[in-house]
Amino acid sequence: MSGEERTLVDTTGKFVQVVRDGRKVADLEWLSGRILLSNRRIVLVSEEGKRTIALSQVSSLKNRRDADNAIAPVSGYFSLQVDADVHLVAPSAIDDFEDGLYDALVDGEVVPVKHPAVEGGVVQDTGWEKGRLSVDPDEVGLGVASGQFVEIEVADVGGVDVTERAVKGSKRRVLEVEHTVADGTSVETHVTGSTRHVAVLESLVSKGPSNDVEDLDLTDAERQVLMALYSGVSPFEIPEFVGMDVAEVEEVFDQLVETGVLSEKRVRREVRLKARGRNIASEVIVDQ
The missing domain is CATH 2.30.29.30 (Pleckstrin-homology domain (PH domain)/Phosphotyrosine-binding domain (PTB))
Structure with a gap:
């Protein structure tokens, strides 16, 4: 401004x-x-x-x-x-x-950012860095001091939370955004700053699809595949990772695409978790 x-x-x-x-x-x-x-x-x-x-x-x-x-x-x-x-x-x-x-x-503003704070459901030992915001209605970009550029597509956001955390020795409001990176792995990016920074960014990234997790009657095979994808396992490595035949995994992919949990990137066969699928996978992990 x-x-x-x-x-x-x-x-x-x-x-x-x-x-x-x-x-x-x-x-x-x-x-x-x-x-x-x-x-x-x-x-x-x-x-x-x-x-x-x-x-x-x-x-x-x-x-x-x-x-x-x-x-x-x-x-x-x-x-x-x-x-x-x-x-x-x-x-x-x-x-x-x-x-x-x-x-x-908020465009062009500099804010503290932690990326990835969580990757594949595992908390990372990542420090806070300065990041410059680049925003439009469909995406939030963060140019981080370390040289990486974090892209958060609004339609890809699977969960948004605002909480208080210790940031460099003081209590700050922190925006926690779950989304995916280029290889489809689920990550959380944490951003803090002024009250206005957090409130405006929360409003922007919360515009994505509804992330309510519906009760689905998942089979054991579907749960295993979801958890593997959520953890960052490549779709091509799923059969060996979960101990299933390729044909069985393909059938599970079809079922999960049909229910809106996965999206198909290209035929035979690469898939990625949608926001809804990542929410379900995280619930499965918590319930275990």
């Missing part, structure tokens, strides 16, 4: 303040008007006047796409908290607004 101020999005839409000085506002009324987003602020203009939200003061962001119309008369909106106030903003050009908002809030 440094440099000269520039307009990112100029659109129309609806907006409302739902919390003022820490108290819920009664008799909410959505106002229609003009919504301007710059690299420094959001300006909301209606017949009742003008409101300005400084992006540097935003401490929490929630993205509500496909909102329930019983709750809000809009199809999607952003919830922004500034101190003890909360505003809901529903721009007409919601995709352009989303792109610009995430970019303005």
Whole structure:
């Protein structure tokens, strides 16, 4: 948010303040008007006047796409908290607004990152390093000081958690994101920083598919294959690793692809765990 101020999005839409000085506002009324987003602020203009939200003061962001119309008369909106106030903003050009908002809030920021913090379900002895953020609505990139570049595809995110951990001697809020790397291995990347950094990144990576683990009646063979893939074993090495015939493993692959646990990368036969499959595999490991 440094440099000269520039307009990112100029659109129309609806907006409302739902919390003022820490108290819920009664008799909410959505106002229609003009919504301007710059690299420094959001300006909301209606017949009742003008409101300005400084992006540097935003401490929490929630993205509500496909909102329930019983709750809000809009199809999607952003919830922004500034101190003890909360505003809901529903721009007409919601995709352009989303792109610009995430970019303005955290793109280019430097944050502490630990990667991989967990690999194949095993905690790693990895230290915290500085990482520069590169964000768009579909991906978070982290250029780490050690030279590696971490890519987190939003659609590939299998789990998101925010917790408190000791970071270089002090308690910090830490965002923990489960995803995969190029070879399909499940990893966790941990990111910390300011309250705003953690809240905005949580909002962005939480937009992926629903990661609820449904109760599936898995066979022993399916459990073994899932655990092997989750641990980073190559699909081509699965038969030998689990002690099954190639044909049996192929049949298990077919069943798991059909249930949405695996995705097929190319025919005969490479597969990778989807977010749902990684959640199921981790549950299997915990239950053992």
